[in-house]
């Protein structure tokens with residue numbers, strides 16, 4: 001018997017809530033959340049907690065010094081990283097690094113696509129003077145989180161989606177048919193469970209359907225545009241290899257014209273080149 005869409009949604013959400021078979025978050029994230037909730041917590045206390053975990057500490061420092069964040073000064077301690085990047089980004093780094101450990105092994109191309117979108121998002125955010133470009137970049141890094149979850153934790157369903165796409169169905173419709181949700185909704189759903197900032201959640205949720213954005217329309221339009229540009233440039237692969245359609249509304253929202261894209265690409269090229277090395281290096285560690 002075929003289940004209707006709302007039944008499918010319920011089942012998938014239940015599974016997501018229990019995180020069955022999903023990449024689990026390191027326990028440090030829970031403790032970090034608790035510390036951050038308390039307004040009296042100092043940066044030192046947060047740094048102390050993180051430093052207890054050697055693996056995570058080295059990942060944070062490596063990311064902070066990588067081409068991805070590329071600060072002019074070397075960041076050598078967790079305290080420095082907290083000061084430069086902020087607590088939210090550190091939390092997100094911890095979450096992403098644990099998710100992406102799985103992804104390197106499963107799908108390096110999707111990782112490349114994600115860092116590509118993040119880099120492009122940061123360039124756009126800086127150019128358009130949008131607040132906290134690093135945080136917007138992180139939304140780029142996580143925008144296809146739902147695809148990872150589909151691939152790793154819903155293997156059978158994922159195969160069916162691939163078949164539907166091969167038969168010519170649009171990836172988003174295929175996902176909705178199988179799960180009742182698409183990857184943008186799945187990613188956002190998990191990010192909510194993990195208590196990530198609303199700004200990031202909304203940008204991820206709306207990156208294919210801008211009308212879903214309410215409070216963070218610009219950020220959503222920006223991730224939408226960055227995703228289209230990276231597909232068009234061809235960097236990594238996001239499992240469905242067609243360039244997604246560009247919504248004109250995104251350009252309007254950002255007050256951005258197509259002529260300016262050339263300028264963005266000029267800035268993007270050397271960054272993508274550096275990122276290749278970064279990805280290679282990370283791959284060696286696994």
Ligand SMILES: [Fe+2]
Nearest residue numbers: 143144207208
């Ligand atoms: Fe996507």
Ligand SMILES: [Fe+2]
Nearest residue numbers: 143144227238
């Ligand atoms: Fe994407």
